[in-house]
Amino acid sequence: MRLAVGAVLACAAVPPEGAAAPAGLAEILAASPAADWRAIDPDDTLYLTLPQGRVVIELAPAFAPNHVANIKRLVRAGFYDGLAVVRVQDNYVVQWGDAQSTHPTGEGRLRLKAEFDRPYGAADPFVALPDPDTYAPRTGFAGDFPAARDPALGRTWLTHCYGMVGAGRDNDADSGGGPELYAVIGQAPRQLDRNVTLVGRVIDGMELFSALPRGRGDIGFYQRPEERVPILGIKVAADVPAAQRAAFRVLKTDSPTFAAVVHNRRFRRDAWYKVATGRIDVCNLPLPVRAGP
Amino acid sequence: MRLAVGAVLACAAVPPEGAAAPAGLAEILAASPAADWRAIDPDDTLYLTLPQGRVVIELAPAFAPNHVANIKRLVRAGFYDGLAVVRVQDNYVVQWGDAQSTHPTGEGRLRLKAEFDRPYGAADPFVALPDPDTYAPRTGFAGDFPAARDPALGRTWLTHCYGMVGAGRDNDADSGGGPELYAVIGQAPRQLDRNVTLVGRVIDGMELFSALPRGRGDIGFYQRPEERVPILGIKVAADVPAAQRAAFRVLKTDSPTFAAVVHNRRFRRDAWYKVATGRIDVCNLPLPVRAGP
Numbered sequence: 051m052r053l054a055v056g057a058v059l060a061c062a063a064v065p066p067e068g069a070a071a072p073a074g075l076a077e078i079l080a081a082s083p084a085a086d087w088r089a090i091d092p093d094d095t096l097y098l099t100l101p102q103g104r105v106v107i108e109l110a111p112a113f114a115p116n117h118v119a120n121i122k123r124l125v126r127a128g129f130y131d132g133l134a135v136v137r138v139q140d141n142y143v144v145q146w147g148d149a150q151s152t153h154p155t156g157e158g159r160l161r162l163k164a165e166f167d168r169p170y171g172a173a174d175p176f177v178a179l180p181d182p183d184t185y186a187p188r189t190g191f192a193g194d195f196p197a198a199r200d201p202a203l204g205r206t207w208l209t210h211c212y213g214m215v216g217a218g219r220d221n222d223a224d225s226g227g228g229p230e231l232y233a234v235i236g237q238a239p240r241q242l243d244r245n246v247t248l249v250g251r252v253i254d255g256m257e258l259f260s261a262l263p264r265g266r267g268d269i270g271f272y273q274r275p276e277e278r279v280p281i282l283g284i285k286v287a288a289d290v291p292a293a294q295r296a297a298f299r300v301l302k303t304d305s306p307t308f309a310a311v312v313h314n315r316r317f318r319r320d321a322w323y324k325v326a327t328g329r330i331d332v333c334n335l336p337l338p339v340r341a342g343p
Numbered sequence: 344m345r346l347a348v349g350a351v352l353a354c355a356a357v358p359p360e361g362a363a364a365p366a367g368l369a370e371i372l373a374a375s376p377a378a379d380w381r382a383i384d385p386d387d388t389l390y391l392t393l394p395q396g397r398v399v400i401e402l403a404p405a406f407a408p409n410h411v412a413n414i415k416r417l418v419r420a421g422f423y424d425g426l427a428v429v430r431v432q433d434n435y436v437v438q439w440g441d442a443q444s445t446h447p448t449g450e451g452r453l454r455l456k457a458e459f460d461r462p463y464g465a466a467d468p469f470v471a472l473p474d475p476d477t478y479a480p481r482t483g484f485a486g487d488f489p490a491a492r493d494p495a496l497g498r499t500w501l502t503h504c505y506g507m508v509g510a511g512r513d514n515d516a517d518s519g520g521g522p523e524l525y526a527v528i529g530q531a532p533r534q535l536d537r538n539v540t541l542v543g544r545v546i547d548g549m550e551l552f553s554a555l556p557r558g559r560g561d562i563g564f565y566q567r568p569e570e571r572v573p574i575l576g577i578k579v580a581a582d583v584p585a586a587q588r589a590a591f592r593v594l595k596t597d598s599p600t601f602a603a604v605v606h607n608r609r610f611r612r613d614a615w616y617k618v619a620t621g622r623i624d625v626c627n628l629p630l631p632v633r634a635g636p
Binding site: 164166181182183184185211212213221237240243245256264318321325331333336 | 476478629
């Protein structure tokens with residue numbers, strides 16, 4: 051059978067070439083012990099329902115505690131219900147919510163101090179990647195989110211990789227809070243790192259965002275109200291009856307399995323690849339997610 | 344007015360903050376002399392027509408002369424007519440053509456030697472970027488295409504950035520040729536660099552690819568024939584009557600204007616950005632394109 055380019059990405063059924071070669075990705079994940087996976091806390095999970103289906107977002111309270119708390123408050127107050135995806139800019143972001151915060155009850159008007167980055171201590175868990183990064187002195191994973199740190203600054207932050215979710219803001223750094231959210235649908239816009247508060251990441255249903263029609267207005271805004279994609283509802287998973295929840299587990303980035311995944315992605319060795327880069331970008335390493343408890 | 348995150352990407356109307364600050368991107372482009380732009384050769388331009396509209400592709404004969412010549416031969420033989428986009432894998436590629444090359448006249452069966460990279464001499468034009476890259480010792484632009492080079496190897500190659508177009512192949516490095524093509528629609532899969540022949544890039548209509556429904560089959564293949572997106576036709580622009588051509592110009596990457604663009608993207612200084620990274624990734628610098636002669 052003729053293999054298409056990159057078939058290998060999911061073609062991990064290709065057997066290892068020898069004892070020294072790493073196993074394929076599918077084999078690595080299939081062999082992983084249950085202890086290497088972490089169930090996502092339903093209290094830090096959002097279900098965002100579009101006409102096309104449900105997007106599942108894992109929140110990142112360890113990096114943006116105040117924004118996450120406020121977004122959950124807004125969700126529980128019904129702030130987003132009846133709002134819409136208003137902007138889809140190709141190779142950049144989708145954006146939803148109410149930039150003007152015109153909600154009749156005044157919800158969404160709270161402005162929060164920026165949570166762009168935070169200090170870190172020597173003991174702070176961080177799974178470092180070994181390769182150079184264009185934008186930051188160190189990249190890796192913190193709490194299983196893609197992240198960076200700068201020892202000179204003593205600061206750490208989440209990185210704007212594909213699928214990351216953030217809180218839009220005005221020119222004032224402290225003008226965000228959650229009424230308007232966005233998700234990255236293109237090449238990682240790393241220039242936004244430390245300029246805007248990231249609050250989580252999409253773990254399921256990403257294609258419901260990324261395949262939306264692009265807006266033809268300035269910077270991808272939909273020009274006519276009828277083009278907007280309505281948000282049928284947003285719920286905190288913990289508020290949904292247990293029987294209706296979708297359980298997800300993510301591979302722990304401090305697990306032996308994840309170390310094997312990183313090695314596998316850095317050194318592609320199979321019948322298709324001719325040259326292994328031996329390198330990996332923090333945003334080119336999608337984090338394995340499994341549906342089911 | 345409340346600005347959304349990244350409004351600044353297109354919000355270059357924000358005035359410079361002072362004499363030392365770079366002008367906004369829009370001002371830089373508006374002030375550029377005509378000599379800083381290059382008209383795209385109609386003989387190296389493809390029009391790919393989908394039901395949704397027309398995708399324009401600039402071919403890269405300087406890097407893949409044999410693949411480009413063969414693709415043009417296939418276009419002129421009508422090989423792609425009646426074929427379809429068969430695969431859309433989220434955050435990766437769209438793929439079209441006929442992997443099996445079952446064309447009744449035998450077209451598309453020609454297999455070409457790989458054109459993954461090529462040697463370069465000291466005099467070869469290369470507009471280098473100053474920042475570190477995860478995957479290559481040097482990145483920049485060659486012939487206005489994103490590219491990399493390795494002085495130790497003495498080789499240069501095109502990089503798999505968003506919108507780049509390549510020729511799928513089988514496990515044999517020399518099994519490509521053009522019957523099956525792909526375009527990058529997500530985070531740059533740089534692990535493909537030097538593993539597959541890049542033949543060009545999309546310069547207009549990229550959103551017609553990137554917003555296509557994702558395939559639900561293995562690695563994004565459409566599962567049912569009726570899901571496929573038909574190719575209504577592909578033409579070499581030079582074969583289209585001049586009156587029906589769409590003219591495009593690209594900013595020359597060896598121009599003073601492009602140097603200003605790079606500086607502007609590395610050091611974002613306006614009312615929205617709080618921290619300028621001072622860095623730019625070769626795949627995070629979309630190349631300015633203008634419609635019109």
